[in-house]
Amino acid sequence: MVERRRPIPVQEAIDHVWDHRLPGETEVVSINKSDHRRLADDIIATNPVPSFDKSPYDGFALSSADTDRGGRNNPVEFEIVEHIGAGRVPSVKLKKGQATRIMTGAMIPAGADCVAMFEICQEFEKDGKPYISIKREMSSGQNVIPKGSEIKEGEKLINRGTLINPGVKALLATFGYSKVKVTKKPLVGIIATGTELLEVEEELQPGKIRNSNAYMIESQIIRAGAEYKYFGKLADELEPSFQAVEDALNEVDILITTGGVSVGDYDLMPDIYDKLGAEVLFNKIAMRPGSVTTVAARGNQLLFGLSGNPSACYVGFELFVRPILNHLLGNKKPFLKRVNAVLGDDFPKPNPFTRFVRSYLTFENSIIYAKLAGIDKSNVVSSLAHSTSLLVLPGGTRGFKPGDEVEVLLLDNEQGQEQFY
Amino acid sequence: MVERRRPIPVQEAIDHVWDHRLPGETEVVSINKSDHRRLADDIIATNPVPSFDKSPYDGFALSSADTDRGGRNNPVEFEIVEHIGAGRVPSVKLKKGQATRIMTGAMIPAGADCVAMFEICQEFEKDGKPYISIKREMSSGQNVIPKGSEIKEGEKLINRGTLINPGVKALLATFGYSKVKVTKKPLVGIIATGTELLEVEEELQPGKIRNSNAYMIESQIIRAGAEYKYFGKLADELEPSFQAVEDALNEVDILITTGGVSVGDYDLMPDIYDKLGAEVLFNKIAMRPGSVTTVAARGNQLLFGLSGNPSACYVGFELFVRPILNHLLGNKKPFLKRVNAVLGDDFPKPNPFTRFVRSYLTFENSIIYAKLAGIDKSNVVSSLAHSTSLLVLPGGTRGFKPGDEVEVLLLDNEQGQEQFY
Structure with a gap:
């Protein structure tokens, strides 16, 4: 069935999908x-934090009051009554003239309010007991990290x-x-369509290609933080295909089909959406690649019909599926991070529609450059391997030169933004 | 035992460790x-790729020679003798005046050398058979993607x-x-030291803190692409500690100990290295944090003695352990990617030694800014949570102002460089 398709702007497509977002679940x-x-x-x-007054240094804990009038010519003496390492709890409450040898991170003993570092203490023995002398005054709280000074209890x-x-x-x-x-990791179903597809372990046959999109999408799902289930290929008959899609929908949070959405003969997908009672939100977008991306909703469950073209499939996933997965995952910045960069390559082609170009970023002298992935190859699949970003070239522009400022969407998982634009 | 330590420059420490790198293993x-x-x-x-001559469009495959003298006033007619979808193999060899209806991606039938797109073809019936007419000449190879035109067999x-x-x-x-x-993922052993450490499920006790470094390192190991085994805490006696370290070394590729390397009392680690017959490559580095990082080698097996201070431990892992793991993993760019950035915050402290500051990058108008993670908190651990990079402030500098150009090491896993500097 050849279908009429009305292309809508990218932002409108994003909004339609976003309207059907659902909250995710949690687990322990x-x-x-x-x-x-x-x-x-x-x-x-x-x-x-700390959960007790602690020492930032190795030294001697003592009462600052006991160092009163200590000085170069007036050493003050302390008897060492305990020796505590980090993690040891002081057991002796200090009396006047007593000190505790203490290690970095250890708890300040009762009766002490400061720590004299080893370097300023003279160790000696008197009557067979260990002593130190200090030739200066200490102040209360000196070299003590007070309880709760780093983090208060209950702080977010x-x-x-x-x-x-x-x-x-x-x-x-x-x-x-x-x-x-x-x-909880959302479960995303993948169904491939296309009689031409062989599985990866199959020998190549005339007229056929191996299914690479399903594996690529699996990897995109994993990168997005979700889980996948691959349901195999659809047969090219309506009834079993419909049944396979309906069965898959009952198992997963989101379903992705890839391929079978060409503009010509043999496309069963529209009939399948129809039979499912799914509402087609759009079936054409004013963008390249991926213009024939279809998204349908059955209730609030989304079915993404991505193109069979690898690069269109890749872009369709990142633009439309990923924000929905991010939302299910509780990510408050579900859309791809958009940054400005200086174009490092020539892109002479005019852009009748918004174009998303496989690219990667380089950094030189504090400036961000966007370079085209695989610019000198027609080979689409190998350029995806080198892509870390998508260059966004607005529709209606006439080509770009090195040095032009461009917008780039980052594909990594650590950053994001609240809105698509 | 209080030990004398001679600080060495960061690059020298990196080189010592790098000299002990080993090749990794592989698996299928x-x-x-x-x-x-x-x-x-x-x-x-x-x-x-493609593995056969294929059609980039939906249309009719035919012999260009048969369109000779076709034109606006001279339509050329073709009988449609077969109809092939993508993945279907053409079975009919075309004779003069015959064409095959063909879908995007499908194999060009024998006898055809071009594809006329639907849009230029007029379909009609004659004697109950399907026909098309074309009002133009086609050239050989027109709308055909030749076998091997994207990728040649054997291409790397x-x-x-x-x-x-x-x-x-x-x-x-x-x-x-x-x-x-x-x-193969290297296996990294982790041993915590320190009487003050509680395990994560234990109730907090006076003078004690929970072991966070082991969990942090686990996560750093995973981020680096390796696997970990946690061997628990060392007792604070030499013999059982030595035995635990030796047993762990027999199980893992690399061993990390954290803590117990303070400059004061109770540090058993030097004696353990001694008893193991391990060569201490260095035990002090002219850097902050992490100056008391120790690395020892037993044969070519490395023991990393990271500081018990969380932020020093974190930096020590990224600078010294990660390149070695990357090398074992076959990563040709094992060192953290170093880029220039514009400092976005004030850092007034002088830097007597090379300082690695927890930071993150922001991108504005094609310029990379480095911001300090948790600048307004003394809280070290929570600032690590926001760090995606380490600012490198060279030793002997006097502080930095917003707008200064600085160097930054990126912590993500996708980039890297061949040398530390």
Whole structure:
């Protein structure tokens, strides 16, 4: 069935999809399994830091009052009554003229209010007992990190939605989060369509190509922080194809089909959407590549019909699927981070429609350059391997030269922004 | 035991460690498990792309010779003898005056050498058979993508050592790599030291803190693409500690200890290195934080003694451990990517030694700015959570102002460089 398609602007397509976003679910995992997950709750300080007055240095804890009038010509003497390493709890309450030998990070003993560093103390023995003398006055609180001075109990440290990286994991450990509430990974179904497709382990046959899009999308899903299930290829008959799509929809949060959405014969997808009772939000976008991207909604469940062309499929996923996955994952900045860069290559082609060009960034002298991935190859797939960003060339522009300022969408997972534009 | 330590420059420390790098191992994984791994072999095109002459459009394949003298007033007629979708193999060899209806991506039938797009063809029926007429001449090869025109068989597409991303995975699938030879993940052992440490699930006790460094390092190891094993805490006695370290060394590729390397009492680590017969490469570096980082080698096996201070521990891992892991992983750019950036904050402190400051990058108007992570907090751990880079402030400098050009090391996994500097 040949279908009429009305192209809509990219932003309008984004908005249609975004209107169907759903909140995600949460689950509790061990801190050991929490890397790269997103926090479902804020991290709150469950105790003050430090949780006791502590020493920043190796030295002797004592009462500053006891150093009164100490000076170059008036050494003050202290008997060392205890010796505590970090993690040892002081057991002796200091009396006048007594001090405790203390290590970095250790707890200040009762009766002490300052720490004299080793360097200013003269150690000696008297009557078989260890002593020190100090030739200066100390002040109360000197060389003491007070309880709660770094973090107050109950302070909010990290917002929910944040990706758990080494620093966040350290915070979780510090505050005893042995179990962590994280957002659940959405499950994304993948269905390939196209009689021409062979699976990766199959021998190449005349007229056929191996299915690379399904593997590429799997990897994009993983990069986005979600999980996938591959349902194989659709047969080229309506009834079993419809059944396969409906069955898949019952198992997954989101379904992606790739291919089968060409403008010519044999495209069963429109009939399948129809039979599913899915509303087609749009089936053509004023952009290159990926103009024949279709998105349909059954209730609030989204079906993404991405192009069979690898580069169109790739771009369609990043622009439309990824923000929805990010939202399900609790990411407060679900859209690809957009930055300005200086174009490092020539792009002479005019752009009748918004064009998304495979590219990567380089940094020179504090300036960001965008370079085209695989500019000297027609080979689309190998240029995707080198892409870390998508150059955005607005529709109606006439080509770009090296040195022109351009906009670039970053594909990495650590950054993002609240709106598409 | 209080030890004398001679600080060495950062580059010298890097070189000492680098001299002990070892090649890593490889293993074969299913393409489905290959994400984020590094290729152990180059990806070679196992077939030309396309692997047959194919049509870039929906249209009619025919012989250009048959359109000779076709024109506005001289339509040329063709009988449609076959109808092939993408993936269908043409079965009819075309004779003079015959054409095949063909879909985008489908194989050009024998006897045809060009494709006339639907738009220029007039379809009609004659004697109950389908026909088209064309009012122009076609040239040989017009609208045909020749076999091998995108990629030649045997062409090298991606270098070994490359991280497998969605684009690389698509290439693996395209060329039938259902099994992929990747570099093996090194196993890194972690041992914590310090009587003050509680495990994450323990209740806080006076004078104690929870072990956050081990969790942080676990996460840094995962980010680097390796695997970890946590061996727990060392007791504070020499013999069992030595035994624990030796046992761990027999299980892992690399061993990290954290803490216990303070300049004061109770540090057993030097005695342990001694008893192991390990050569201490250095035990002090002219840098902040992390000056008391120790690295020892037993044969070519490295023991990293990172500081117990979280931020020193973090920096020590990124500067010294990560390049070695990258090398084991076959990464040809094992050192952190160093870029210039404009400082976005004030850093008034003088730098007697090279200083590595937790930071993150922002991009504005094609310019890279480096901002300090957690500048207005004394809280070290929470600033690590926001760090994506390390500002490098050279020793002997007197502080930096907003607008100054600075050097920054990027912590992400996708970039790198061949040398530290």
